Amino acid sequence: MAISSEPSRPYHHGSLRDALLRRAEEVLSESGVDGLSLRAIARDVGVSHGAPRRHFPDRQALLDALAEDGFVRLGDEIRAAAAAPASSFVERLGALAIVYVSFATQHAALLDLMFAGKHRPGASESLYAAAEGAFSPVFQLIVEGQAQGEVVPGDVDRVALAAWAGIHGLASMVNAGLVDRATLPSLVADAAERMVLGLRPRG
């Protein structure tokens, strides 16, 4: 299970922080947050139990870093989907929704971490930044939609939030085990359709 690497490890690992995060994420997806122990991860990586402290003041800091990393990766995927060629606004937004649900369901434990971290008072500034960065393509797309008259005008934050709630809720319910995984794709399609429908300017 340990990330086996150089046979004779130098005193300084060189990239301990990254190694810890990598291993932590493995454990996270295999055993959930509760199964994540700093000491065990240190063992797996091959350092002493005190070493992680130099990079993460406490366990929560490690979890925050994982969450932040999660937002970054989610942001990458969303950005890629947003950049992909798409004919219509609807198609474009639908693609983002699919990417989101896909990420959320493939990294259930990580998603919990990501959304548990935001409301913690002491959460780092960079976590917030990462979260905002991840969702910025969505906001951007909605602003474009508004400009093109495809989306109801109004405060973007509010409009986006309302629209995205259905997508996030679906992902959340899948992770809770309320949804048969096989029916997920069609549900996502439905949700995306409903989202676009809900965004339409109403006469």
Place this chain on the structure above:
Amino acid sequence: MAISSEPSRPYHHGSLRDALLRRAEEVLSESGVDGLSLRAIARDVGVSHGAPRRHFPDRQALLDALAEDGFVRLGDEIRAAAAAPASSFVERLGALAIVYVSFATQHAALLDLMFAGKHRPGASESLYAAAEGAFSPVFQLIVEGQAQGEVVPGDVDRVALAAWAGIHGLASMVNAGLVDRATLPSLVADAAERMVLGLRPRG
């Protein structure tokens, strides 16, 4: 903090299970799941650290029981809202949504527990039953709506899930701290409207 009660406690507490659950729920809402320690709760209730084991084989069992209790109480509130006099289908369904979001946001940590438990393999049968029982009024209402032609026909589970995703997602995002609490009521109203809109037969 402890639930002070009878001065000279008999050897047998009489209702230890309930007392533990009550105290656990207090701790849960004050300090979250991570702050919940079996030993601390036992201390608070005034029993030895081994006593809880007679009622909950391990910590997870206590959490499951909390979740189950949460579903029961949520069910009570939903049922009450469903039973309340309401003129229209729309109004009725909106009332359920409000009750749900209200419960979810007032018991954020508990909600996490409730929805984390469902996908755990070893979760007890009664937890599932409680969850289904809590949501049954929603299903029932949607079936009625379908009968009255107010709701698109089709598999109830699927329709209800799709509709409820927006509500649940909104609650989830509020708990994540993405929503200013002041704007919540109007957002819930929006979400409910969108939900009803999405349920309408199209055609």
Place this chain on the structure above:
DNA sequence: CAACTCTGTTGTCATTGCCTACATTCGATC
């Protein structure tokens, strides 16, 4: 009253997170 079962107590153990002192390495400055 005697066996039996529940329920609670006490003591123990491994694990864990966090802390402090110490060791080794790296890097900047002279």
Place this chain on the structure above:
DNA sequence: GATCGAATGTAGGCAATGACAACAGAGTTG
């Protein structure tokens, strides 16, 4: 390139925790 301070890792210790086992009191049932 030597020196000194900062960064990084090690070793040991501590209190708290969850799980477990052996035991004890209390109620129950024959």
